[in-house]
Amino acid sequence: MRSQYYTFKPKTIVLRKSGKTYGEIQKIIGKSIPKSTLSYWCHNLPLPLDYQRKIKDYNKFNLNKARKIALAVNRVKREKYLSGIRDRNAKFFGNINLKTEKLALAMLYLGEGSKWKSHRGLMLGSSDSDIIKIYLKLLKNLYNISTKQLRCRVLYRADQNINSLQRFWSKITKIPFKNFYKTKPDPRTVGKKTLRQDYRGVCVISGGGTEVQLELEMIPKIVFLGP
Numbered sequence: 559m560r561s562q563y564y565t566f567k568p569k570t571i572v573l574r575k576s577g578k579t580y581g582e583i584q585k586i587i588g589k590s591i592p593k594s595t596l597s598y599w600c601h602n603l604p605l606p607l608d609y610q611r612k613i614k615d616y617n618k619f620n621l622n623k624a625r626k627i628a629l630a631v632n633r634v635k636r637e638k639y640l641s642g643i644r645d646r647n648a649k650f651f652g653n654i655n656l657k658t659e660k661l662a663l664a665m666l667y668l669g670e671g672s673k674w675k676s677h678r679g680l681m682l683g684s685s686d687s688d689i690i691k692i693y694l695k696l697l698k699n700l701y702n703i704s705t706k707q708l709r710c711r712v713l714y715r716a717d718q719n720i721n722s723l724q725r726f727w728s729k730i731t732k733i734p735f736k737n738f739y740k741t742k743p744d745p746r747t748v749g750k751k752t753l754r755q756d757y758r759g760v761c762v763i764s765g766g767g768t769e770v771q772l773e774l775e776m777i778p779k780i781v782f783l784g785p
Contacts, residue, residue: 563591567599574599577606579616656700663696664777674775680766683713687730690761694731703766705732711739714759715747727761 566587573583580596654662670689672681682693697703710733712723724738 561595563589563595566591570596570599571603574603575605577609577612579613659696660700661777661781663693663700664774664781666693666696667771667774668778671771671774674768674772678768678771679764680771680774681762681764683760683762685757685760687758687761690727690731690763693763697766701766701770703770706734706737708733708763708765709737709739710764711741711762712759713741713762714743715752715757716743716745716750717747717752718743718757718759723759726758731761731763733763 566589569587570583570591573586574596578586580593583596584591666689667680667682670682670684670693680697682690684690684693694705694708698705708731710727710731712720712727714720714723720741720743724735727733728735728738
């Protein structure tokens with residue numbers, strides 16, 4: 559018994575000889591002819607010399623397309639996942655009090671700040687702009703230390719532009735440009751390309767006094783190790 563698509567066989571053969579894929583043949587003819595039927599009609603037909611290259615390019619294109627779709631899907635899933643974490647914790651913490659803020663600042667300084675034994679006075683550095691923003695906000699809330707009272711220096715790599723970096727960190731911190739120390743690039747990076755395009759160097763904030771520094775160092779010990 560002949561296939562219901564038999565009338566399309568001659569055109570199918572012509573298209574296949576010209577190097578069309580089965581998918582392209584289906585689109586050109588405008589019929590969803592089963593690929594098993596197309597294969598049966600065309601299995602012994604000679605194909606153009608560049609057909610394998612075409613299939614290779616076609617598969618590569620589809621693979622790249624599939625990867626982009628997968629990345630987009632994963633991005634949406636991740637955003638949904640992170641949004642859930644944000645919402646859950648926003649409800650849990652609500653409006654925190656000054657005691658909680660001070661403990662948060664002390665723990666932040668414990669991890670990122672310079673300790674009294676090596677440096678007198680507050681000093682904290684990070685390449686993460688969010689950490690810097692949190693630090694400055696807590697200093698303002700708890701000790702009324704404004705950005706005008708602070709100094710800043712940027713540690714950077716040899717292939718980076720210090721003026722551009724200082725403008726970036728001045729915008730992030732609201733510290734006046736005149737309060738930035740002059741710095742030199744890390745000599746170990748000379749001749750080495752910075753691979754991370756979003757790397758803006760390490761922003762080091764100083765100022766605020768030794769008493770605040772000692773207090774912040776003492777708080778975690780009191781809370782977790784006892785007075």
